[in-house]
Amino acid sequence: MNAHSSLVEQSMPRFDLIVIGSGPSGRRAAIQAAKLGKQVLVVERNPRVGGVSVHTGTIPSKALRETVLNLTGWRERGFYGSAYRVKKDISAADLWQRGAKILEHEVDVLEHQFARNRVTTVQGEARFLSPNRIELIRSREAEPEHYEADFFVIACGTRPYRPTHVPFDGKTVFDSDEILKLETLPRSLTVVGAGVIGVEYATIFSALEIAVTLVEPRASFLDFIDRELIEEFMHELRDRNVSLRLGSEVKAVEFDGAGRPVCRIASGRDVTSDMLLYAAGRMGATEGLNLAAAGLETDHRGRLTVDAKTLQTKVPHIYAAGDVIGFPSLASTSMEQGRLAACHAFGLAPQAAPEHFPYGIYAVPEMSTVGMSEEEVIQRKIPYECGIARFRETSRGHIMGLQSGMMKMIFSKKTRRLLGVHIIGEGATELIHIGQAVMALKGTIDYFMESTFNYPTLAEAYKIASLDAWNRAFAPTAAAPEVPDMPEAIEDAA
Numbered sequence: 064m065n066a067h068s069s070l071v072e073q074s075m076p077r078f079d080l081i082v083i084g085s086g087p088s089g090r091r092a093a094i095q096a097a098k099l100g101k102q103v104l105v106v107e108r109n110p111r112v113g114g115v116s117v118h119t120g121t122i123p124s125k126a127l128r129e130t131v132l133n134l135t136g137w138r139e140r141g142f143y144g145s146a147y148r149v150k151k152d153i154s155a156a157d158l159w160q161r162g163a164k165i166l167e168h169e170v171d172v173l174e175h176q177f178a179r180n181r182v183t184t185v186q187g188e189a190r191f192l193s194p195n196r197i198e199l200i201r202s203r204e205a206e207p208e209h210y211e212a213d214f215f216v217i218a219c220g221t222r223p224y225r226p227t228h229v230p231f232d233g234k235t236v237f238d239s240d241e242i243l244k245l246e247t248l249p250r251s252l253t254v255v256g257a258g259v260i261g262v263e264y265a266t267i268f269s270a271l272e273i274a275v276t277l278v279e280p281r282a283s284f285l286d287f288i289d290r291e292l293i294e295e296f297m298h299e300l301r302d303r304n305v306s307l308r309l310g311s312e313v314k315a316v317e318f319d320g321a322g323r324p325v326c327r328i329a330s331g332r333d334v335t336s337d338m339l340l341y342a343a344g345r346m347g348a349t350e351g352l353n354l355a356a357a358g359l360e361t362d363h364r365g366r367l368t369v370d371a372k373t374l375q376t377k378v379p380h381i382y383a384a385g386d387v388i389g390f391p392s393l394a395s396t397s398m399e400q401g402r403l404a405a406c407h408a409f410g411l412a413p414q415a416a417p418e419h420f421p422y423g424i425y426a427v428p429e430m431s432t433v434g435m436s437e438e439e440v441i442q443r444k445i446p447y448e449c450g451i452a453r454f455r456e457t458s459r460g461h462i463m464g465l466q467s468g469m470m471k472m473i474f475s476k477k478t479r480r481l482l483g484v485h486i487i488g489e490g491a492t493e494l495i496h497i498g499q500a501v502m503a504l505k506g507t508i509d510y511f512m513e514s515t516f517n518y519p520t521l522a523e524a525y526k527i528a529s530l531d532a533w534n535r536a537f538a539p540t541a542a543a544p545e546v547p548d549m550p551e552a553i554e555d556a557a
């Protein structure tokens with residue numbers, strides 16, 4: 064080592080933890096470590112913190128959904144008819160206004176959170192030089208800066224999968240990041256890929272009365288959701304003229320003579336539309352990280368493998384969290400992974416992540432699910448019973464003018480425990496947490512029979528669905544008693 068390099072070594076900033084990426088997992092890891100009194104550096108290549116979640120994913124897509132539902136008057140149409148509108152001519156600019164304000168607020172909250180917790184943030188692209196050292200490139204002109212740390216959390220997230228046979232131009236053929244820059248609204252839209260992103264955007268644009276075709280190569284979609292819920296969902300989509308083309312493999316995307324994208328389907332039944340959104344999954348954003356220098360490699364989709372409990376990669380002081388480690392790839396679960404990684408690194412025994420986490424799909428209508436689906440219960444050979452409630456059976460549903468919406472609950476016949484809750488319709492992503500809490504606390508059908516719920520609420524659906532299950536499987540053979548007598552009746556039946 065020459066004199067110059069030893070000087071550089073001495074002056075090189077060293078942190079307890081360096082986090083690469085400021086999305087949900089990076090942010091939680093950084094704040095958790097800072098709360099433990101550690102010196103933390105967060106490296107983010109974008110000018111503003113927040114990650115995919117704040118800038119191109121969760122928040123903008125949910126802001127768009129809310130804007131569409133509000134401006135179209137969607138939620139009020141049950142009462143005022145399908146012609147009801149809050150704003151008549153909705154432009155692309157109308158759609159992004161609300162999102163821009165929300166984004167500002169979200170970034171502001173994050174920046175403040177980092178500052179308050181004394182987390183150092185720096186803008187630039189991080190790249191490993193060795194297992195304990197990164198290089199930071201702020202711009203092409205700037206000299207690279209070097210930083211060292213005892214621990215690292217790779218929280219670099221993902222980017223859209225963009226195969227070469229798709230002519231992305233950001234004008235008529237978009238990926239799911241670019242769609243947020245849409246300048247005009249199309250009359251027709253093809254969405255390729257019926258994953259969560261495809262389904263959310265397809266139904267949001269369909270609520271704007273854009274003719275949507277959803278193309279999916281597999282014979283089914285959203286396979287992790289209970290099939291009865293998906294059937295209900297498909298029924299609603301058909302009612303709205305969303306064309307669902309399952310089992311349709313996309314061979315190529317080309318332009319016709321008028322410059323409209325044509326989706327060439329293997330079966331020969333092509334789809335032409337004004338615009339096309341390609342949403343066939345995402346890739347780990349690991350290509351620029353020079354992971355080989357850290358002793359790491361990725362799978363074919365750029366993802367890292369970690370120990371599921373500790374979030375450590377095969378290099379023990381380097382952790383990875385969030386979408387870069389794959390399923391479930393949610394902002395919610397990413398945050399928890401970041402926290403667990405930081406706790407493990409600094410010797411704080413973290414509680415294991417709860418067995419059940421909810422999944423919320425913000426389509427129109429929204430869906431949410433926690434625990435086992437009916438298919439899973441059957442596969443595991445658990446004796447079970449289901450209860451169903453329709454939102455239109457609840458007083459709150461009447462007041463809101465709801466014409467659809469359903470909750471399905473699954474109980475073990477042996478232990479009476481709640482095994483799964485599956486909801487489609489207004490408020491599904493909020494309502495699910497009641498089921499999640501009962502499941503986490505190992506609650507049974509009795510909880511729903513004995514507890515008093517606010518009235519009128521959509522949560523009443525929990526009572527109705529439980530009663531439905533109880534009547535089928537748990538009630539004495541005599542006619543089921545009135546609701547207030549139910550607790551004693553349950554005790555007798557047990």
Ligand SMILES: Cc1cc2nc3c(=O)[nH]c(=O)nc-3n(C[C@H](O)[C@H](O)[C@H](O)COP(=O)(O)OP(=O)(O)OC[C@H]3O[C@@H](n4cnc5c(N)ncnc54)[C@H](O)[C@@H]3O)c2cc1C
Pocket residue numbers: 083084085086087088089106107108109113114115116117119120121122124125187188189190218219220221239260348351352384385386387392393394395396397423425
């Ligand atoms: C359209 C869409 C809608 C979604 N909706 C939901 C939803 O409703 N609910 C939900 O729970 N989840 C949703 N998700 C998923 C959610 O956004 C992700 O799970 C979450 O953002 C993953 O967080 P992360 O910590 O992995 O980092 P990300 O949010 O992916 O951020 C990673 C950050 O790392 C930075 N980075 C990458 N490489 C480097 C580098 N070399 N140097 C410096 N910085 C780097 C990137 O610039 C980026 O800012 C959605 C995703 C998409 C795309």
Ligand SMILES: NC(=O)c1ccc[n+]([C@@H]2O[C@H](COP(=O)([O-])OP(=O)(O)OC[C@H]3O[C@@H](n4cnc5c(N)ncnc54)[C@H](O)[C@@H]3O)[C@@H](O)[C@H]2O)c1
Pocket residue numbers: 255256257258259260261263278279280281284285313342343344345390391392393422423424425
């Ligand atoms: N509400 C939410 O929580 C939410 C919302 C959006 C995204 N996300 C997360 O973001 C991640 C990425 O979502 P996604 O929808 O891009 O990915 P995905 O992997 O969920 O779905 C991709 C879909 O594209 C299909 N597909 C794959 N290859 C194809 C091809 N060559 N041509 C056509 N279709 C093809 C797949 O069969 C699948 O249905 C998900 O893991 C999800 O968890 C979550």
